[in-house]
Amino acid sequence: MPVSAGNGTRGVDDPRIPFSRLRRIVAILLAKIAGAFSRRLQQGGGTALPGLVAEHISPDLLGFLLSQVPAGAIFVTGTNGKTTTAALLRNILAADGRTVLHNATGSNLTRGVLSMLLAHTAWHGGLRVAPDGIAVLELDEAAIVQALRQHQPSSIVVTNLFRDQLDRYGEVQTIAAGLRSAFAQLDASTALLLNADDPLVASLGEAYGGPVRYFGLDDPNLARDDIELAADSHYCPHEATPLRYAAAYYGHLGEYVCPVCGWQRPERDVRVTKVVLHGFAGVDLTVSVPRENFRVRLRVPGLYNAYNALAATTAAWRLEAAAEAIAAGLNATIPAFGRAEFIEFGERKAWLLLIKNPVGANQVLRLLAAEGGSLHVLAILQDRAADGHDVSWIWDVDFECLASAALTAGGRRAEDMAVRLKYAGLEDITVLRDIANAFDHAAETMPAHKTLFILATYTGMLEMRRVWAERGLVRQFWEEDLA
């Protein structure tokens, strides 16, 4: 099926199917009712249910609604950093004076995007959006393929591809192949904005017919000699040969070249040339876009967030946002909920840090290790669908660096986490499956004025926040979304 030029939608206004308009109206009305019930029953934020309902009744509704966004859509995908990259980009565009539609809650399946759009949709299917409105949409690696069948965005950002929840997503190579074939169906109006430092992501730009822009890091001070063991895609996509790394930043990200065919990291359009890490306080970046350099303090911590800032900057630069707006938007962004969330309770403090795969978890542990001193750590491991049923991945995480920390393990698979910590050479681990109890124990056994670091898989993070919300320490994420 051909794709219409520009920000097109396929066939939804085909006069031969007058029924589709009726279907749409029914879908929208039922979705709105479902959303209202879901919120009233406190079943959740209503972030997925309306979209789920609407999608069943009117499968092409997403494309129909997105076709009404005046300035089109930007899709953000990849394994790690989607939520933060989208949040950074939204804040940049807002600082640049634009109106942004954004699925801020991290509900990144097509149903989550639909639910967000439905909140701005009249019963007859008209999208209420400002004349300069633009959509910044986070989509997971599978959902983006579905979304691309219905809508062609102006840009697609790919942050990175790491091994993640194998029982749900499959192999990294399979995901890359899925993206590659979805991109091949697009006409040349969509720009691919790719992480040059990730060989697999960079290779997605090779055969693409439209514009491709790359971003990457160039700071020799941060380079390590060799990639970490948890790295995945460090093989040349053309030759069955390990890539040679002149600089390894984290995971398989770095400056690489194939010793056999010479394939190497592509030239970067947008670069970060200097990174100074300030632990949890943030990161100072020197950013270089064509014809301009600027410095910015990022308030999201860690080297991995420097990459997210790069990805967001590239998308903003492509949209011709002013450098001042880019710097302002980057600086205004605080971590997305649960990604690196800080709370104070009584005389104590806590950081809540999402971990979901080995490479990302190792980045978070690097942040902790840089804190120094005697750490207090609560590690929450769950195995629900959104976490991945297979907990094996924790064995590729370098928990060894938590030596001398006071440790509590929590969550549905707390015992598995305790075993992992024990074999990392750590001692005196308290195991409390119930997350509220685990938190209370970890907090109560910690001296006043200390900080508790909580590492949690996705549903563990949500449950920790639910406990805090019940105690009035935080607001639930859907309330923040409306704020």
Place this chain on the structure above:
Amino acid sequence: MKLVIGHLYPRLMNMYADRGNVICLEQRCRWRGIDVEVRSLSPGPLHNAAELDLLLVGGGQDREQLLASRDLVETKGPVLRDAMRDGLVALAVCGGYQLFGEYYRDHTGVELRGIEVLPAHTAHPGEGTQRCIGNIVTTWKGRKLVGFENHGGRTYLHDTAAALATVENGFGNNGEDRTEGAQWRNVYGTYLHGSLLPKNPAFADHLILQALQRRHGAALLPPLDDAVEASAHERALKIAGR
């Protein structure tokens, strides 16, 4: 006393964090005062195979598995086969297990040769067929083994007596005959990730004891406090519905 662990293709076959098996054997030896040396065995010729006491290999992505199989069959195969015939203790998981058999036929029908140590072959039933994914419980020598399996290929034993364990819950080798894994001499193949050994310390100690007997003639292994491991084992049994 010292044992040498060979970790086969730690970078190529690293997909399902089977590194946990290496960590487990290493620590359980150290806690008992046994010296351990871990050697990473990357593609290329293998010298001093006779110095190895334990050999471990995990699962990889399809592409990496292809690279590993080429090296395994053409370069390291003959030496390793001799060592295993001589009693080398080996644990091969998932993709590694498949390569230890006679051949692996992929979803397009292409056959990849294995090193023919285990009396088994593996065939992928073709594109669009269900992968075998989920928590798994098996019975090995009257004990339960717990883990997580995730494989597209189905493995068939040439003699079901060569099975490592019997499936209680899950798919195992092929989802048909209730066999799981394979065994020949001191060589074990299995589909269980988890990682397998940390949650099944009795099986880990079985491997260590075999290696000690072969190298040092030791017949006893001092017990360790396995309360944490036992609770993870019990929890995995419960979650798998057993």
